[in-house]
Amino acid sequence: MGSVALWVMGARLRTLPLALAPVVLGTSSAVLAGAFDALLFTLALLVAVSLQVGVNYANDYSDGVRGTDDVRVGPARLTGSGAVEAHLVKRAAFVSFGVAVVAGGIVIVLSGLWWFAVVGILAVVAAWLYTGGPKPYGYAGLGELVVFVFFGLVATTGTAAIMIGEIPAESWLTGSAAGFFAAAVLLVNNIRDIEQDTQAGKTLWRFEWVERPPSEF
Numbered sequence: 001m002g003s004v005a006l007w008v009m010g011a012r013l014r015t016l017p018l019a020l021a022p023v024v025l026g027t028s029s030a031v032l033a034g035a036f037d038a039l040l041f042t043l044a045l046l047v048a049v050s051l052q053v054g055v056n057y058a059n060d061y062s063d064g065v066r067g068t069d070d071v072r073v074g075p076a077r078l079t080g081s082g083a084v085e086a087h088l089v090k091r092a093a094f095v096s097f098g099v100a101v102v103a104g105g106i107v108i109v110l111s112g113l114w115w116f117a118v119v120g121i122l123a124v125v126a127a128w129l130y131t132g133g134p135k136p137y138g139y140a141g142l143g144e145l146v147v148f149v150f151f152g153l154v155a156t157t158g159t160a161a162i163m164i165g166e167i168p169a170e171s172w173l174t175g176s177a178a179g180f181f182a183a184a185v186l187l188v189n190n191i192r193d194i195e196q197d198t199q200a201g202k203t204l205w206r207f208e209w210v211e212r213p214p215s216e217f
Helices: 004-011 013-032 038-066 086-111 116-129 143-164 170-192 194-199
Strands: none
Touching (some): 004 038, 004 086, 013 038, 013 170, 038 086, 038 143, 116 143, 143 170
């Protein structure tokens, strides 16, 4: 099953601040509104961290079975390196998603925001389909956009909403800041792996500077 150290490595703990930041930002709006709730804050953190760990394991599994991680520039992955059996990595991803669903369900009951169930379902589906499924959007160059939405706007405005009861205006701004940063981190990671990912059929949308002779201007 692999050692604890291997599973910790696969969880990619360095990415967790990207999940924590929007929750903290959303909570700051609740504090300003005098609506801070420690239990909801803790549950929101659990949802965010579980989703982040889940998507990391899901990405490890899907890229590993597709062969995308056969040649890597960055740290070795659990599935691609053969350190852990693929089905166990997949199970870890779904266990993490399950924790997020349970914690999110409690949040919905406590806050009374039942429409948030749809947002939660979309978040889990987006986490799996990043590199999973027949047509993963991460392979079409859409990963940064989805990360901006869910690990920026949704996480920040959602955290504020469950405590305040509505989405405060400033959370759209702070959520955008968190989302842009998370998207930038993903983009840097993709740039590092661009040559290997291209060979595996993964697209990275990018602009290229083309030098032209002065006569062409």
